[in-house]
Amino acid sequence: MNLKEPRSIRISGMGGQGNILMGLILAESLVSEGYWVVQSQHYGAQVRGGLSFCDVLYSEEVIDYPKAEAFDVLYIMNDIAFPHLTMIKNNGIVFYDSSYIKALPQTVSRITKKIVAIPASKLAYEELGNTNVANMIGLGAIAKNCEIVKLDTLIRVMKKRVNPRFFEIDEKALKIGYNYTNKKYEIKTNEKNGRGL
Amino acid sequence: MAEKVMVKGTEAIGEAAIRAGCRLYFGYPITPQSELTEYMSRRMPQVDGVFLQAESEVAAVNMLYGAASTGHRVMTSTSSPGYSLMQEGVSYIAGAELPVVFVNVVRGGPGLGDIQPAQSDYFQATKGGGHGDYRLVVYGPESLQEAVELTAKAFDVADKYRNPALILADGMLGQMMEPVEFPEFRDLSTLPDHSSWAMQGAKGREPHKITSFDINEYVLEQMNLRYQEKYKKIIENEQMWEEYKTDDADIIIVAYGTMGRIAKTIVNMAREKGVKAGLFRPITLWPYPYEALAKLADQAKLFFTVEMSMGQMVEDVKLAVNGKKTVEFYGRTGGVVPTPNEVLAKLMELI
Numbered sequence: 001m002n003l004k005e006p007r008s009i010r011i012s013g014m015g016g017q018g019n020i021l022m023g024l025i026l027a028e029s030l031v032s033e034g035y036w037v038v039q040s041q042h043y044g045a046q047v048r049g050g051l052s053f054c055d056v057l058y059s060e061e062v063i064d065y066p067k068a069e070a071f072d073v074l075y076i077m078n079d080i081a082f083p084h085l086t087m088i089k090n091n092g093i094v095f096y097d098s099s100y101i102k103a104l105p106q107t108v109s110r111i112t113k114k115i116v117a118i119p120a121s122k123l124a125y126e127e128l129g130n131t132n133v134a135n136m137i138g139l140g141a142i143a144k145n146c147e148i149v150k151l152d153t154l155i156r157v158m159k160k161r162v163n164p165r166f167f168e169i170d171e172k173a174l175k176i177g178y179n180y181t182n183k184k185y186e187i188k189t190n191e192k193n194g195r196g197l
Numbered sequence: 198m199a200e201k202v203m204v205k206g207t208e209a210i211g212e213a214a215i216r217a218g219c220r221l222y223f224g225y226p227i228t229p230q231s232e233l234t235e236y237m238s239r240r241m242p243q244v245d246g247v248f249l250q251a252e253s254e255v256a257a258v259n260m261l262y263g264a265a266s267t268g269h270r271v272m273t274s275t276s277s278p279g280y281s282l283m284q285e286g287v288s289y290i291a292g293a294e295l296p297v298v299f300v301n302v303v304r305g306g307p308g309l310g311d312i313q314p315a316q317s318d319y320f321q322a323t324k325g326g327g328h329g330d331y332r333l334v335v336y337g338p339e340s341l342q343e344a345v346e347l348t349a350k351a352f353d354v355a356d357k358y359r360n361p362a363l364i365l366a367d368g369m370l371g372q373m374m375e376p377v378e379f380p381e382f383r384d385l386s387t388l389p390d391h392s393s394w395a396m397q398g399a400k401g402r403e404p405h406k407i408t409s410f411d412i413n414e415y416v417l418e419q420m421n422l423r424y425q426e427k428y429k430k431i432i433e434n435e436q437m438w439e440e441y442k443t444d445d446a447d448i449i450i451v452a453y454g455t456m457g458r459i460a461k462t463i464v465n466m467a468r469e470k471g472v473k474a475g476l477f478r479p480i481t482l483w484p485y486p487y488e489a490l491a492k493l494a495d496q497a498k499l500f501f502t503v504e505m506s507m508g509q510m511v512e513d514v515k516l517a518v519n520g521k522k523t524v525e526f527y528g529r530t531g532g533v534v535p536t537p538n539e540v541l542a543k544l545m546e547l548i
Binding site: 024027028031036037038039040041043064065066067069 | 201202203228229312368369372373374375376455458459460461462534536537538
């Protein structure tokens with residue numbers, strides 16, 4: 001029997017940065033591309049400004065264990081989420097919003113070299129005049145650089161989930177993220193990746 | 198075939214209830230099920246239903262009692278401390294033989310506990326909770342799809358036997374999102390006819406009486422014996438369970454709900470190590486599938502119960518196995534969800 005672990009993505013940031021919406025659109029896009037998906041989010045006494053995160057697990061098969069102990073992909077929106085860096089798998093892929101984060105702790109580079117800095121909030125402000133859409137830029141980047149979902153799918157699903165007032169700006173943001181860099185990092189599916197730190 | 202949609206557990210149960218013909222919801226928000234209350238507040242007006250936020254769980258359960266007396270499909274949802282508050286009303290509703298669907302999205306306890314997933318309300322759900330000799334039909338879904346199907350089932354069974362039913366979920370199922378296919382909307386004109394007992398206006402006929410009370414002990418005993426006849430029928434007809442890879446298994450893992458689905462991963466991991474493990478997953482927690490589980494006692498060397506509690510369902514496993522084989526237990530509590538690796542490690546220690 002081939003025991004495949006689902007692929008796992010965690011999006012971590014400060015409450016209010018839009019990580020749950022990011023995870024939701026990503027999860028629904030994966031469903032529409034035929035995967036089995038489980039999305040869960042940290043829930044608690046969250047307030048704007050506190051640590052908040054959203055996990056997306058996906059697989060070709062039904063997912064029985066709905067959580068992950070280590071992640072293939074981490075998207076770090078703010079340094080408040082640094083504690084989650086210990087949960088990246090060996091050679092996993094780490095994205096971070098370099099508008100707010102000068103540099104990741106050096107220990108991360110011992111676990112993986114696949115690190116993508118994207119100034120999502122800065123791009124959102126400079127190109128679209130609204131930092132709120134930094135999450136859509138990040139989502140576009142994850143989709144492209146890990147080759148997990150098509151841009152068209154993201155745009156279609158986004159339009160099911162957000163207020164029509166934001167269709168245009170969110171679509172632009174997704175495209176900015178999607179076209180930001182051409183780096184391609186494959187999520188290794190069958191390799192039993194050990195836990196990082 | 199309907200499209201698979203990504204929904205949150207609490208919302209999936211709410212939508213399933215509406216599609217099953219429920220148009221009356223009374224509740225009070227509490228984490229981790231507040232989204233169900235919120236969902237109903239948005240959805241009920243769209244389907245000409247009634248959403249009413251009570252001032253407390255005690256009020257909500259008594260509103261259910263009144264509304265259920267009219268013969269309409271009614272429900273509430275809550276989480277552990279809220280369900281504790283409802284217990285007096287649950288007992289009254291069971292005694293008055295009213296079809297009501299309860300949802301308890303269980304969180305860590307006892308007391309205020311926390312808001313993370315737990316299965317530590319099993320005793321309360323299956324062995325009473327309120328006072329008196331009564332039973333609720335209790336369903337323990339493992340996935341959102343199953344929660345949707347069991348919600349519809351709970352309404353049907355509640356109506357069929359005039360007995361309350363309970364969906365026993367947990368914070369994991371309540372809060373996670375998963376793809377779900379919803380059934381079609383139930384045509385309201387096909388719902389069971391309750392005019393023989395419900396309070397629907399007594400003009401031109403003798404009034405109906407709905408009560409859990411009789412001052413004469415012999416009459417009350419007769420009422421109780423009637424309940425027991427009904428419970429016997431439910432035990433005969435309504436047991437549900439799933440067996441996963443039990444055909445050749447000599448280790449039987451017993452787990453339900455969220456822990457039940459996780460146990461499937463554990464079965465497969467154990468089999469990779471050459472251990473012939475299988476899963477017995479009760480779906481109805483009352484009536485508990487004792488006989489089906491007992492049948493496995495001949496082939497199994499060991500029963501291993503895993504729960505998100507300090508050991509509650511394990512007592513029913515022992516009743517079923519009846520001393521024929523060893524029954525071991527592993528559990529985490531307070532809102533901790535055991536990982537497949539830690540459960541497997543415990544299993545390997547035992548064999």
